[in-house]
Amino acid sequence: MTVTQQDEPVRFGADVLPERPLGRSIMRGLLNQCPACGSGKLFRAYLKPVDTCAACGEEIFHHRSDDLPPYLVIMVLGHVLLGGFMMTDLIFPASDWIHLAIWAPLGVITALATIQPIKGGVIGLQWALRMHGFGGESDEPESFGPTTTP
Numbered sequence: 001m002t003v004t005q006q007d008e009p010v011r012f013g014a015d016v017l018p019e020r021p022l023g024r025s026i027m028r029g030l031l032n033q034c035p036a037c038g039s040g041k042l043f044r045a046y047l048k049p050v051d052t053c054a055a056c057g058e059e060i061f062h063h064r065s066d067d068l069p070p071y072l073v074i075m076v077l078g079h080v081l082l083g084g085f086m087m088t089d090l091i092f093p094a095s096d097w098i099h100l101a102i103w104a105p106l107g108v109i110t111a112l113a114t115i116q117p118i119k120g121g122v123i124g125l126q127w128a129l130r131m132h133g134f135g136g137e138s139d140e141p142e143s144f145g146p147t148t149t150p
Contacts, residue, residue: 020128029124030117034058036127042120049123062133063126069119073111081107 025035034040040055051061085103127134 017130020130022125022128025124025128026121027124029120029122029127032117032120034060035124042123043116047116047119049119058127059133060123060127063123064132065119065122065126068122069115072118072122073115077107077111077114081110 020035024038028035028038029042032042034042034053034056036058037053037056040050040053040058042049042060044050049060049063052059081103085099088102089099126132
């Protein structure tokens with residue numbers, strides 16, 4: 001009895017979908033580029049994505065990044081700023097007002113600088129995983145049972 005391995009997994013019941021590499025899509029989003037082609041701009045304003053890519057025509061308007069980008073910014077920035085504050089306080093003890101004057105503006109500036117790339121990365125993640133309409137199907141919930149209208 002011999003066992004053979006196949007190079008590609010067997011797929012049943014659906015058309016073969018084009019590959020969307022996860023890492024490449026997220027990286028393109030982080031660079032504020034279209035996750036599909038990598039050449040079009042992802043944002044038309046600070047945090048407003050374009051409706052469709054000018055280069056390849058990929059529809060981006062139906063993304064739902066919602067609260068994930070701010071949550072990621074808060075998590076990453078909170079850990080980095082807290083670690084930086086604690087290390088500087090060990091080396092250079094200063095009054096609370098001096099730390100407030102240093103770390104509060106640094107936190108605000110860093111948060112504003114990182115929110116757009118992180119939102120682009122989340123859009124790239126959603127595109128690669130075919131979430132929220134990026135897979136071609138409707139994102140509307142299915143209705144079960146008969147519906148009655150008054």
